[in-house]
Amino acid sequence: MDLKVTEATEQAIHYIGTHLREIDRKEATLVEGKHPLNQLRESWNVSDICKVVRERFTGLPIAIVGRGTIETPDLKLGVPWMVSTDDLKEHSRSFLRACPHWVNFLQGDCDLLMNWCLPENITSIIWLKKMGFEFAKEPAPYGAFGVPFIRFWRYL
DSSP: OOEEEEEOOHHHHHHHHTSBOHHHHHHHHHHHSSOHHHHHHHHHHHOSEEEEEEETTTOOEEEEEEEEEEEOSSOEEEEEEEEEBGGGGGGHHHHHHHHHHHHHHHHTTOSEEEEEEOTTOHHHHHHHHHTTOEEOSSOEEETTTTEEEEEEEEEO
């Protein structure tokens, strides 16, 4: 495999945050109304899991994946997220082969994984469906600006 996974670092956060795919930059801005790099740092800080996908030989960070957790007496909800650089395309085969393991790792003992994405983020929607996520039938207002996002989820 031409990829490796490491713990997130400030260096990796900064690199990915300044080289985001355009759609990830847009989503990050619309969710909280913050600069994408600041939003990525905040996501890192509130996540109990945060991993960086790197090119194996160069060590270049190309994606970051995380999960925050919200617990109630009845439910343990995981909030998964992922952003990447355009370099991930060059490693799509290796990435897709490893994904089922890492999605299961993110799920962990959470009863439910749930988050939102822009309906125009077709690449992510296709990938999420391959990973067993379901989607709401219609987008709904979400985030700082009430832009239509589509909710997705996966039960344990």
